[in-house]
Amino acid sequence: MSKSDSISMSVIRRLPRYYRFLSELDEQRVERISSTKLAQIMNVTASQVRQDLNCFGGFGQQGYGYSVSQLKNEIRHILGLDNSFKAILIGAGNFGTAVSKHLDFNKLGFELVGGFEIDRDKIGGMLGDIVIRDESELEDFCSAQHVDAAFMCIPRQNVEQTLERLYKLGIKCYWNFSHFDISAKYSDTVVENVHLSDNLMTLCYRMTNMESK
C-alpha cells in the first residue's frame, strides 16, 4: 500500500463525500464522469478532485474521465466499507437507539453485535436484531467473541469507567458521542468524535455574525 502512506486527514475526510456523490450518480446509471463535472456537482475544484483521487491511484483515463461505478467501488475499498468490524453499542438510550435505527452499519463497514445498558427496563429488549444486555455482561460477552469497536452513547460522566473496562478487553476503536477525551486517556486508540453541541454552537456563531458579510 505504497501510496496510502501519509494521506492527509483533509483528504480522508472528503472520501465519504465522494463516495456518496458517486453512489448517487451510479444509481442514476451515469457511466462516466470527468473531474470537472464531478467538481461542479460537489462544489469543489476539479484540481482538488484529481489530486484527491490520485493519492490512491490513477483511476481515470485521459481524454475520457472516470468510470463512475469503478471509481465508486475503488473508494468503497479504500474506505474499507467491505469490512465487517464487530461493534457494540454502549448505551441504548435515545441516542444509541436513534443511531442504531438510523444507520445501515453493514454498508458502513460494521456489524453491530450487541448493546449494553444499565437501565433494567431496557435490558433484555431488542434493538433491531441485537439484544440489549446488562452492562455487567460486558466482559463475558467480549471474551466470547472478538469485538473491534465500541459506539459510546452514554453520558460523559459514565464514559471513563466503562472505557477502562473496554480498553482492558482490547477494544481500541471508538465512535464517541460524549465530550470525554478518549484519545487523551489512551493514546493508542482510534477515535472519531461527534460533538453535536460544538456543531450547534458553530451554527449559533454563524447566525450571530450573519450580516457581517
Add this chain to the structure above:
Amino acid sequence: MSKSDSISMSVIRRLPRYYRFLSELDEQRVERISSTKLAQIMNVTASQVRQDLNCFGGFGQQGYGYSVSQLKNEIRHILGLDNSFKAILIGAGNFGTAVSKHLDFNKLGFELVGGFEIDRDKIGGMLGDIVIRDESELEDFCSAQHVDAAFMCIPRQNVEQTLERLYKLGIKCYWNFSHFDISAKYSDTVVENVHLSDNLMTLCYRMTNMESK
C-alpha cells in the same frame, strides 16, 4: 466589530472546544491560566491558543495569563450563546427526540419552540416542554411567531419538500442531519451539517489502515 471580519472557519470551529475546556476549569475554580498550560490541557500549541484568541481581542495580560472566567465569558459572547434564537424541530422520530433530550438548547444560544411531525401517533404529544404539531400547521405556526432556525431531523427524501416551505417562511438557518445539500439549493442559507455516516466511514478507514503507521 472590526476584528471579527474574516475570522477563518478553522478558528471558529475551535471556539466551542475552548469554551468547553474553559467552562471545566471555571467549574474547578481555576482562576487564571497561561496559554502554555491551556495548550497542554487541550493538546494544541500555545501559539495557536494565543493566535486564536487574538482574532477577537487581547483578553490576556502579559506576565499573568488569562482570567479563566473572563475568557470563558468572552468566548460565550463571541459564539453568541447568549442569544435565544427560536428554533423548530422538523421530525420528532428517534433522532429528533434524542437530540432534543440530549442537548440543553438554552445554553447553546437557542430556544426550541415547537416540533413538527407527519406521524399521527406522535402529533399532539410533548417533547420536553414543546408540543409536537402536525406538519400542516407549519405555515400558521411560523407566521404567528418569528422562527430563526430549523433542526432537520427527517429522512433525506422528505427534506426538499419541507425545506421549500421553510425557506418560503423566511427560515434561512438550518442544522441538518440529512444528506440533502441545503446550501446548494439555497445559497443564502447558513447550514451546519451533521453527517454521521461520513463520520463512521472515516472511522472505518482509520481502522482499516491502523497498522500502516
Add this chain to the structure above:
DNA sequence: TAGATTGTTAATCGATTAACAATC
C-alpha cells in the same frame, strides 16, 4: 488525427508554529 481530460508538477494561498519585543 484532433479533442478531451487525466496525472502531476509548480505556484499560490492559508494556517500553523516559532520567535521575540512589549509589558504586566
Add this chain to the structure above:
DNA sequence: TAGATTGTTAATCGATTAACAATC
C-alpha cells in the same frame, strides 16, 4: 527590578489551485 507571559510579526509548513505535458 526580575520573571513571566502576552500580542504580534516572521518563518514554516501543508493544503489548495493552476498549469500543462502526457496520453487516451
